[in-house]
Amino acid sequence: MKFTERFIADKELVEKSLHAIFRGRTPHADLYDAMNYSLLAGGKRIRPILTLECCRLCGGTDVAALSLACAVEMIHTYSLIHDDLPCMDNDELRRGKPTNHMVYGEATAVLAGDGLLTAAFETALGAGAYLPAERVLLALERLAEAAGPAGMVGGQALDMAGEGHALTLPDVEELQKLKTGALITVAAELGVIAAGGGEEERSAVRAYAQKLGLAFQIRDDILDVTGDENSLGKPIGSDVGSEKTTFVTLKGIEECGRLVERLTDEATEALSVFKDPWFLRELAQVLVGRTN
Amino acid sequence: MKFTERFIADKELVEKSLHAIFRGRTPHADLYDAMNYSLLAGGKRIRPILTLECCRLCGGTDVAALSLACAVEMIHTYSLIHDDLPCMDNDELRRGKPTNHMVYGEATAVLAGDGLLTAAFETALGAGAYLPAERVLLALERLAEAAGPAGMVGGQALDMAGEGHALTLPDVEELQKLKTGALITVAAELGVIAAGGGEEERSAVRAYAQKLGLAFQIRDDILDVTGDENSLGKPIGSDVGSEKTTFVTLKGIEECGRLVERLTDEATEALSVFKDPWFLRELAQVLVGRTN
Numbered sequence: 333m334k335f336t337e338r339f340i341a342d343k344e345l346v347e348k349s350l351h352a353i354f355r356g357r358t359p360h361a362d363l364y365d366a367m368n369y370s371l372l373a374g375g376k377r378i379r380p381i382l383t384l385e386c387c388r389l390c391g392g393t394d395v396a397a398l399s400l401a402c403a404v405e406m407i408h409t410y411s412l413i414h415d416d417l418p419c420m421d422n423d424e425l426r427r428g429k430p431t432n433h434m435v436y437g438e439a440t441a442v443l444a445g446d447g448l449l450t451a452a453f454e455t456a457l458g459a460g461a462y463l464p465a466e467r468v469l470l471a472l473e474r475l476a477e478a479a480g481p482a483g484m485v486g487g488q489a490l491d492m493a494g495e496g497h498a499l500t501l502p503d504v505e506e507l508q509k510l511k512t513g514a515l516i517t518v519a520a521e522l523g524v525i526a527a528g529g530g531e532e533e534r535s536a537v538r539a540y541a542q543k544l545g546l547a548f549q550i551r552d553d554i555l556d557v558t559g560d561e562n563s564l565g566k567p568i569g570s571d572v573g574s575e576k577t578t579f580v581t582l583k584g585i586e587e588c589g590r591l592v593e594r595l596t597d598e599a600t601e602a603l604s605v606f607k608d609p610w611f612l613r614e615l616a617q618v619l620v621g622r623t624n
Numbered sequence: 625m626k627f628t629e630r631f632i633a634d635k636e637l638v639e640k641s642l643h644a645i646f647r648g649r650t651p652h653a654d655l656y657d658a659m660n661y662s663l664l665a666g667g668k669r670i671r672p673i674l675t676l677e678c679c680r681l682c683g684g685t686d687v688a689a690l691s692l693a694c695a696v697e698m699i700h701t702y703s704l705i706h707d708d709l710p711c712m713d714n715d716e717l718r719r720g721k722p723t724n725h726m727v728y729g730e731a732t733a734v735l736a737g738d739g740l741l742t743a744a745f746e747t748a749l750g751a752g753a754y755l756p757a758e759r760v761l762l763a764l765e766r767l768a769e770a771a772g773p774a775g776m777v778g779g780q781a782l783d784m785a786g787e788g789h790a791l792t793l794p795d796v797e798e799l800q801k802l803k804t805g806a807l808i809t810v811a812a813e814l815g816v817i818a819a820g821g822g823e824e825e826r827s828a829v830r831a832y833a834q835k836l837g838l839a840f841q842i843r844d845d846i847l848d849v850t851g852d853e854n855s856l857g858k859p860i861g862s863d864v865g866s867e868k869t870t871f872v873t874l875k876g877i878e879e880c881g882r883l884v885e886r887l888t889d890e891a892t893e894a895l896s897v898f899k900d901p902w903f904l905r906e907l908a909q910v911l912v913g914r915t916n
Contacts, residue, residue, distance in 0.1 A: 354773070357774060360802070361781045361784070361785035363781035364773065367773065414735075419734060442706055443777055445738070446702075446738075447781075449741055450741065450768055450771050450773070451773055453745050454769060457765050457768065460765075465756075465757035465758045465761050469752050472745065472749055472764070473749050481743055482649060485742060486652035486739070489652045489654070489655035489739075490652050490653055492732065493653035493654070
């Protein structure tokens with residue numbers, strides 16, 4: 333109960349901040365509508381919650397972490413909009429709703445992604461009101477690196493290039509480390525940076541988030557085969573249909589299940605430098621579906 | 625002669641820096657090739673030269689301005705890649721060469737744009753090695769604002785929405801102010817910020833760059849009607865073909881010619897707060913084709 337209440341409170345705090353980001357701006361055609369359509373379409377808000385919770389764990393305040401948390405979620409959202417485009421994964425549904433380009437058209441969807449990515453840096457810079465300038469610069473450096481060609485964008489390029497090809501396990505691991513791991517990892521790290529934590533704390537939450545991100549991705553691959561369409565919000569078997577190599581096609585469902593358990597345990601162990609990281613520990617369990 | 629030599633030297637300095645940006649990075653499929661294809665495809669490099677020259681005008685050093693100058697050019701390049709996409713302007717040629725998606729495919733072109741935009745912030749953050757952190761944060765705030773939904777991306781959204789519709793002169797002015805004016809203006813302003821110049825200098829170069837950007841855009845509209853295909857590097861009449869409202873369709877070629885002259889004069893007048901802004905004065909004349 334304690335966990336669920338805290339999770340819901342964090343999520344509400346994030347949602348409230350996201351709603352405020354573009355409020356009062358002069359509209360330019362339907363650009364802001366398209367940006368808000370995807371930004372406010374729900375989702376678990378795992379990344380910004382990681383930022384908030386890692387900041388708290390290091391003794392920082394919510395206000396210091398919130399701009400950075402929202403920036404990460406904006407970057408995550410832009411990446412979903414662009415990934416769904418007809419020239420990419422060509423997805424028509426996302427979280428049970430029509431994807432951005434199905435509602436606003438391709439041109440606006442490309443621009444909504446561009447706008448969210450750029451505005452993410454504007455939003456992150458808002459942390460300058462609460463944090464020393466050097467700390468904001470460090471946070472931005474880590475964020476740009478994780479989101480850019482050496483991180484998330486590079487992972488998506490590998491993903492596109494790998495479609496229809498037989499990938500090895502190291503290929504798929506590298507791809508996921510960049511495509512989904514880099515942003516989840518930096519989400520956690522930015523919380524520590526916001527709180528003024530040191531390298532030991534940064535390294536601990538990085539390890540936690542890396543393992544957790546990988547576990548979550550493998551569980552996602554399992555659900556693509558075994559899950560039910562309504563709870564997923566997208567068609568079952570979409571990975572198989574596009575001939576993608578996934579952890580499941582490489583290792584089978586049973587071994588993937590064991591791998592998820594091992595990674596979740598390792599993720600929680602990485603938190604041992606902290607006195608009472610109960611929330612992040614429970615989060616890891618809940619995210620891979622062991623409880624709740 | 626003095627002007628031409630200085631212009632060429634500036635251009636070479638910018639090109640050299642741009643060539644170094646992704647050197648030595650681990651390749652992810654053909655992502656870096658696609659990014660470099662457009663980034664190193666030539667062009668006049670007006671924006672980064674403005675940054676360098678405005679920095680010098682305020683007593684700053686090249687090394688302080690160069691990261692910011694390159695970041696602006698990277699953002700300009702990403703915007704061209706995305707604007708050329710089939711779902712946007714659907715252009716096959718840019719500067720006489722096949723556009724990015726014609727060479728690398730649409731998916732990689734979208735990602736190359738995303739990668740350049742994100743890496744632009746990484747590059748701009750490199751200024752932190754030479755400038756006080758507060759100054760870098762101010763530069764990044766202005767850059768993100770100018771490039772984002774309240775600036776360049778908003779302008780492109782207005783441009784897309786306006787296609788096939790009859791626009792008024794204020795519509796077209798607002799569109800160009802955002803789509804091309806915002807980035808040119810911030811290019812100049814970042815130079816002043818890099819040099820530690822004050823609001824008077826920032827305001828002066830903003831006015832100069834705004835007028836110059838508008839003059840250059842109107843001249844571009846004129847050339848789309850009267851120019852020759854080889855020197856433009858793109859088909860003549862492409863604006864007319866896509867039924868775009870331009871300054872020329874609204875005011876006619878002759879009045880547009882007079883407007884370009886008036887704006888160029890106003891641009892140079894805006895520089896009166898500086899002691900000897902000879903280079904920027906000549907640049908304005910050269911850019912709109914009065915000399916050279």
